[in-house]
Structure formats: C-alpha cells, structure tokens
Amino acid sequence: MSRQAGAGLPTNIVVFERGWLSSNNILFIGAEETALVDTGYATHAEQTLALVESTLGTRLLDRILNTHLHSDHCGGNAALQQRYPALRTDIPPGEAPLVERWDEEHLSFRATGQICPQFHFTGLLQPGKECMLGDRPWQVHSAPGHDPHSIILFDPVSRTLISADALWENGFGIAFPELAGEPSFEDVAATLDRIEALAPSQVIPGHGRVFGEVSSALATARRRLDGLQRDPVKHARHAIKVLMKFKLLEVQSIAIDDWEAWLRGASYLGVIRSRFFPDLELRQLADDILAELVLAGAAAVDTSSIRNI
Numbered sequence: 001m002s003r004q005a006g007a008g009l010p011t012n013i014v015v016f017e018r019g020w021l022s023s024n025n026i027l028f029i030g031a032e033e034t035a036l037v038d039t040g041y042a043t044h045a046e047q048t049l050a051l052v053e054s055t056l057g058t059r060l061l062d063r064i065l066n067t068h069l070h071s072d073h074c075g076g077n078a079a080l081q082q083r084y085p086a087l088r089t090d091i092p093p094g095e096a097p098l099v100e101r102w103d104e105e106h107l108s109f110r111a112t113g114q115i116c117p118q119f120h121f122t123g124l125l126q127p128g129k130e131c132m133l134g135d136r137p138w139q140v141h142s143a144p145g146h147d148p149h150s151i152i153l154f155d156p157v158s159r160t161l162i163s164a165d166a167l168w169e170n171g172f173g174i175a176f177p178e179l180a181g182e183p184s185f186e187d188v189a190a191t192l193d194r195i196e197a198l199a200p201s202q203v204i205p206g207h208g209r210v211f212g213e214v215s216s217a218l219a220t221a222r223r224r225l226d227g228l229q230r231d232p233v234k235h236a237r238h239a240i241k242v243l244m245k246f247k248l249l250e251v252q253s254i255a256i257d258d259w260e261a262w263l264r265g266a267s268y269l270g271v272i273r274s275r276f277f278p279d280l281e282l283r284q285l286a287d288d289i290l291a292e293l294v295l296a297g298a299a300a301v302d303t304s305s306i307r308n309i
Contacts, residue, residue: 008202008212010158012134015204016043016051021249023073023206026162027055028134028195035063036132037153037162039053039076042115043250048076049083065125068150068162069095069107071114072205072246075217078117089124090131094149108176112243114250125151125160141198145174147190154198161200166191169203169211171224174239178232179272185229192221236276240269244302248299248308255305
C-alpha cells in the first residue's frame with residue numbers, strides 16, 4: 001500500500017494505492033465535507049479504517065461512494081458505516097434494489113465465492129449528473145463493460161478521471177457480463193471511447209498507480225479487447241484464474257477440502273465452465289488452472305493445503 005498526492009492531482013485528494021485484493025481508495029478532504037471513493041475488500045477493512053483515520057486526524061468521514069458493487073470496491077462499506085454512524089453512502093443505481101433488500105442470490109458476492117458484509121446506501125450516483133467532491137463538481141459517467149452498472153468520475157478542471165476497472169494502465173477489468181452470456185465487449189469499447197472523449201490528463205485507476213500516459217493505456221486496452229473478442233475462451237479461462245487467485249489472496253492458505261467446497265459453492269465458476277468448457281468437469285478445469293498458477297510461482301500445493309505466494 002502507498003499514498004499518492006500531488007503529481008497533477010488536486011491538492012485535496014489522497015490516493016491509497018492498495019494491492020489487488022482491495023481496490024484503490026480515493027480520499028477527498030474538502031472544506032465542508034470529506035469523502036472516500038471505494039472502500040476495498042472486507043478482510044482489509046481495519047487497514048482501510050486506519051488509513052482514513054490517520055489522514056483525517058480529528059475530522060470525521062462524511063461520505064463514501066462506490067464506483068460499482070464488486071466486493072473489492074465496497075467490502076469496507078459496512079465497517080466504515082459502523083465507525084461513522086452519520087456516514088452517507090452513494091452507489092450506482094443499477095443494483096440499488098438488490099442492496100436495499102440485500103439479495104445475496106443476485107448480488108455478485110456469493111456467486112463469486114467472495115465476502116461482503118451487509119451495508120446500506122443513502123443516495124445514488126446518477127450518470128449524467130454531478131457530485132461534489134473536495135469542493136468541486138465531478139461528472140458522473142456510465143461505464144458499462146466490466147460491470148454493467150459501473151460509473152466513472154471526471155473532474156473537468158484538473159482533467160482527473162477516477163476510472164475504477166474501466167481502464168487500468170495495462171488493461172481493464174474482466175468483462176463479467178460476457179461470461180454469463182450477456183454481450184459486453186462492445187460496452188467495454190464504448191466506455192474506452194467515452195474515456196478518450198473526456199481527454200483526461202491523469203487517471204486514478206481501480207488498481208495500480210496513478211498514471212498520466214492515457215493514450216498509451218487506451219491503446220493497450222484496445223489491443224487487449226481485440227484479443228479477447230477473437231478468443232473469448234481465453235477470456236473465460238483468465239476469469240477463472242483471477243477468481244481463484246483472488247480467493248488465495250483472501251485466505252493465504254486453505255485446506256484442500258475447503259478449497260473444493262469453495263469451488264462447488266462459487267456458482268459463477270460453474271456458469272463459466274458450462275458455457276465455455278462443457279467437456280470438462282469443474283474440478284479438472286480448476287486443477288489445470290491451479291497448475292498454471294503453481295508453474296507461474298503464484299501458488300503452492302502440498303498434500304493438505306493450497307497456499308498463496
């Protein structure tokens with residue numbers, strides 16, 4: 001984890017660059033209000049609280065905003081709401097009814113085998129509107145592709161973009177709807193076009209460092225998208241690998257029996273397998289991908305457990 005400020009960013013923004021289990025957190029310290037964009041994964045909630053408190057000092061956190069409702073972006077919501085009872089929480093509108101009734105069958109957490117403590121929301125981030133962050137109006141833009149309900153935030157004064165998982169320095173997040181049979185590669189392309197039209201001078205991504213080489217990042221993302229469109233099976237296999245690695249990052253070490261139970265319980269893995277690998281059993285597919293992680297030095301397996309490396 002590292003803190004980033006300056007480097008072309010507005011002076012009242014602090015970026016907490018996290019690892020790949022937790023999204024980056026963007027803290028705004030305005031004259032009238034403090035706000036945090038994205039809150040990381042649940043297992044890092046104590047660290048998220050400590051980062052916010054150490055930066056704000058005696059001030060309270062007034063508001064949190066989520067770019068989208070994947071567990072690595074909203075997993076700290078509940079802990080922050082408990083710490084700051086008056087905290088306001090804004091989310092994109094697409095899954096608001098699911099959060100309101102806490103529909104774990106249709107929110108992504110259970111299907112991906114991840115955790116997210118229940119939280120509530122008080123407002124919506126409507127695309128086409130503005131929201132005040134750090135005493136400035138930031139534009140809210142729709143950014144489907146990685147997630148159909150994701151938004152990005154843009155400050156036209158400093159030309160700073162909070163891109164979430166729509167654009168990283170070396171790509172973008174998995175196109176999850178595509179894996180479930182809902183075409184979204186075209187949405188990814190449209191979102192990249194929208195980002196290019198905004199012409200940001202620096203980007204705060206959902207993962208990785210703040211960067212200013214936006215044209216290069218867009219070119220890299222488009223090359224990657226072109227490759228995924230040509231080989232959707234490769235995209236599907238990569239998605240399973242990412243979900244497996246995410247679980248290992250979360251637990252660090254897991255007994256073989258518990259690993260197999262997780263594979264069976266994460267229904268999204270079964271959905272991907274049935275669409276893209278119908279001739280393979282899930283256990284065999286997972287074993288093959290786990291072997292790739294071991295070969296890459298990203299995991300280790302012994303007779304009783306699997307470990308993250």
